[in-house]
Amino acid sequence: MESTSFITLKKNAKQDMTHLKEYKIAIVGDCSTQHLATALKGYGYQEGYNLNVFDSDYNQIESQIMDDQSELYAHTPDAVLIFMSTEKLYEKFCETPLENRASFADLTIQKITQNWSILNSKTKTNILQFNFVENDDRIFGNYANKTPSSFLYQLRKLNVGLMELASQTKNAFLIDLSTIQNCYGREFCHDDKLYYIAKMPLSTAILPEVAKQILDVIKSLSGKFKKCAILDLDNTLWGGVIGDDGLNNIQIGELGLGHSFSEFQMWLKELKNRGIILAVCSKNNEDTAKEPFEKHPEMVLHLEDISMFVANWENKASNILNIQKTLNIGMDSIVFIDDNPFERNSVKAMIPEITVPELPEDPALYLSFLKSLNLFETASYSENDKDRTKQYQAEVGRTTLQSNFENFDDYLKSLEMVATVHPFEEFEFPRIAQLSQRSNQFNLRTVRYTEAEIQQIANDKNYLTLSFSLKDKFGDYGLISNVIMEKQDENTLFITNWLMSCRVLKRGMEEFIINHVIETAKENGFSKVIGEYLPTPKNAMVEKMYAKLGFQDLGNGKFEADINNFVFNKTNIETT
């Protein structure tokens, strides 16, 4: 159950937040949303956000959205949260003539579609909308399930319709209130008298959880999400201790205690398929630790699912640091899962940024508990995500190869790197947007783009774009960098955004990219290129990147390259 109470959030909401990252949100609802607004603001504070909330008056969804001059648009929100309640929906359903009820969901979806497209036509914002909690009116009893004109039938259809609509609307995200109610129960989530007295469809008790789900989405939209789970083995992935109990006696598989571990592994494998990197960190001899993965017939996870396997007797914190460095991802994007409270505490103490869930003692509860935390929220998903494990395994292979070479240049040559360069193409839009949301370190101006914005830029004549893909003998990195350049005047091209996946850092890719930027500028008749570095807490590594690549430092984070006198950088990467 949620540990933060509404009262705490209410207090948080009054704290000074001016030092925190501002995020502007406008709330419109057909119900009372004041308490929700307070909870949201308070939860934001806890998560390091200064949520600047505009909470519109009761029942103003359409009027705020339709009117150019409304407070909603004046607020210039980063996100608009739309709360259409099931209670109000039911009123509308009852007002609908009987003969039209079978198309009630379709009609409602039409209205929502219209709201979203008007919002998108008037402003640049993300749209967050609650789906509908289920609350059957019991007019038909269970028969409602086979009656298209029943409320339940239309309600469920509406929720599916919302999902379809959201899947086609790149900047719209659903907040799954229905799942929250499934987890906590109707009685906990809704207080009938508060609805009648104050038009509050949510109890104060559930507000912290609702606020958390909204913040989860906002965080992932601003690039904060988990990329990797580091797993302990004994009593975490299987029951028992492989070193003591041996291969035949650990608990995994259909029977008894083993079943809970099998289901847990199945879930982890699903995470891996979604693009979460799995790593192992275990106090064991490596051979012993790998034995179940190689030989146990009922293991769900296999070695090929694990990007990096670390089993030794070192302390876990230093092993985790090693994993983090090799995979080259932020510590705050890692979750460490271990049944042992001692290991959890020592890792937390030494690495405060990492997320360490307080796993329950009973393995039967591992999965429910981890699911309740909603650790792996994401703002994007692309088909390539499932290949991430392979890419990171290749990365670990490269690190091993590198230690065999004395000369780094020889090592780079031995990688046989080949890159592809071209302006943004439609099939890449999702990946380009995703990179702009994920990249924090090698990101010169940290501008986050949605797919729709990328599409717009790609079609805008004032912009030049370049996307870069790379492969080497170990594997294909896919699309790893993109550059967006804006024509400032006849002579000047400004680099609006340049980011690169850190997986390809220090391979000569930076040099290769800048060479292409200069060439592109030249081909298009420009005489200079301006680059800019905007500092964030995470991108210090690229502070002097432009200077290093041959640009002149103009001060104030600005750098200039004179195209006619530019000395191209040396690189070992070939072009296809």
Add this chain to the structure above:
Amino acid sequence: MKREEIFEKLNEIFREVFEDDEISVTDTTSAADIEDWDSLTHITLVSSVEEEFDIKFSMKDVIGMKNVGEMVDIIMEDK
């Protein structure tokens, strides 16, 4: 539960909800006496009291209670 015990707990809740450690409620304390006691905070107050005493007020209770004394009466009936 004795009336005094209820008052003791209520004081804690009032101090939390209205964020004022000076508050000390009596039978006659009403919304007119506490500056922040508006309809919105009333909801928060009611929910907090319900949770603390593990009771449920009726709709009529929530709208009808005129002062803290009446609130205590309802809690005593339930307990």
